[in-house]
Amino acid sequence: xxxxxxxxxxxxxxxxxxxxxxxxxxxxxxxxxxxxxxxxxxxxxxxxxxxxxxxxxxxxxxxxxxxxxxxxxxxxxxxxxxxxxxxxxxxxxxxxxxxxxxxxxxxxxxxxxxxxx
Numbered sequence: 001x002x003x004x005x006x007x008x009x010x011x012x013x014x015x016x017x018x019x020x021x022x023x024x025x026x027x028x029x030x031x032x033x034x035x036x037x038x039x040x041x042x043x044x045x046x047x048x049x050x051x052x053x054x055x056x057x058x059x060x061x062x063x064x065x066x067x068x069x070x071x072x073x074x075x076x077x078x079x080x081x082x083x084x085x086x087x088x089x090x091x092x093x094x095x096x097x098x099x100x101x102x103x104x105x106x107x108x109x110x111x112x113x114x115x116x117x
Contacts, residue, residue, distance in 0.1 A: 001040060004093075005052065007033040010061060015068040016075055019103060023068055028100040030110070031061060035083070036091040052087055060086055072097050072113045080117055092117050 010033065015026045035057070042050035064079045076097050083090055098112035 003037060003039050005035045005037055005039070005054065005057075007031070007054070007058065007061075010058065012062065012065045014065045014075075016070070016072060016099070017103070018070045022103060023070075027102075029065065030098045030100060031065075031079075032094075032096040033057075033061065034094040035087075036093055037087075037089050038091070052089060057083070057087070072099060076113050076115050080115065 010031045012029045012031070013026055014029050015023050016029070017023055017027070035052070037052055039051040042048075060082050061079055064082050065075065067075075067078065069075045069078070076095055079095060079097075080093075083093070094114070094116050096112055096114040098110040100110045102108060102111045104111065
């Protein structure tokens with residue numbers, strides 16, 4: 001059995017971007033996050049210690065998002081490193097980080113980066 005925990009469209013306001021204006025004004029971001037973690041025991045036990053605490057995952061992602069970076073690629077790397085450091089039971093995952101309304105000429109809803117690890 002393959003088990004995952006999924007966070008669908010976590011929303012943050014942060015100050016990432018190459019342009020100084022982006023770092024000053026900020027923008028809206030969204031994250032889709034799936035974590036590969038064995039939680040079969042929790043399916044039987046109904047005990048939090050047999051899985052991971054969703055609120056703690058969110059808090060760590062929020063902390064990582066609060067540190068300004070120029071590149072979304074850097075932010076995603078920081079999030080992955082943080083999660084692996086604080087939650088060794090995570091065996092891998094999928095993360096998609098999107099900048100809403102990016103400063104790109106033309107009509108575009110969002111742009112982002114996706115990493116499977």
